[in-house]
Amino acid sequence: MWCASPVRTTEPLPERHDIRDADDVRTLVARFYASVTQDAQIGHFFTHLDLSAHLPKIEAFWRMVLFGDRSYQGDPMAVHISLDQRHRMETAHFERWLGAWEASIDELFAGPRADMAKARARAIAPLMMHKVKQARDS
Ligand code: HEM
Numbered sequence: 001m002w003c004a005s006p007v008r009t010t011e012p013l014p015e016r017h018d019i020r021d022a023d024d025v026r027t028l029v030a031r032f033y034a035s036v037t038q039d040a041q042i043g044h045f046f047t048h049l050d051l052s053a054h055l056p057k058i059e060a061f062w063r064m065v066l067f068g069d070r071s072y073q074g075d076p077m078a079v080h081i082s083l084d085q086r087h088r089m090e091t092a093h094f095e096r097w098l099g100a101w102e103a104s105i106d107e108l109f110a111g112p113r114a115d116m117a118k119a120r121a122r123a124i125a126p127l128m129m130h131k132v133k134q135a136r137d138s
Pocket of ligand 1 (some may be wrong): 042045049054057058061074075079080083089093094095097120121125128
């Protein structure tokens with residue numbers, strides 16, 4: 001059974017609204033990356049990245065998931081299969097990633113789209129882990 005491993009952040013702000021637009025996605029992604037890039041368990045996955053090139057891709061991905069925006073053109077499964085060859089990815093890493101994603105959302109936003117952002121990540125993460133393992137074994 002998959003569970004998001006808890007990541008402590010600051011206390012939630014008192015008035016949180018839902019994820020409404022591209023600016024909110026940018027805010028969320030920035031918060032999430034501030035957390036994961038410093039994380040003791042998964043921070044090492046991100047050290048090679050030029051965030052100024054990477055973050056716009058992540059924002060476009062989440063705009064696609066949450067708003068149906070079509071600007072994202074990547075292949076996340078292939079990217080993580082290749083990432084796994086650089087740093088082996090394990091279920092515990094995905095759980096940590098999910099914990100940080102959910103903590104970032106909960107810190108900043110609340111509402112149906114915030115719930116959707118958590119649910120979609122929870123659905124994609126095990127699938128991604130499965131594809132990574134499958135590629136490793138083939
Ligand atoms: C252990 C969990 C994860 C880690 C450590 C991780 C880390 C990374 C890193 C380092 C990259 C950049 C790779 C590169 O360009 O060299 C990346 C790309 C990306 N990740 Fe993850 N990731 C994880 C899980 C996920 C999950 C669960 C999702 C989706 C829900 C996701 C969505 C993406 C997307 C959309 C990209 C951009 C792919 C592209 O270049 O088009 N990641 N991730």
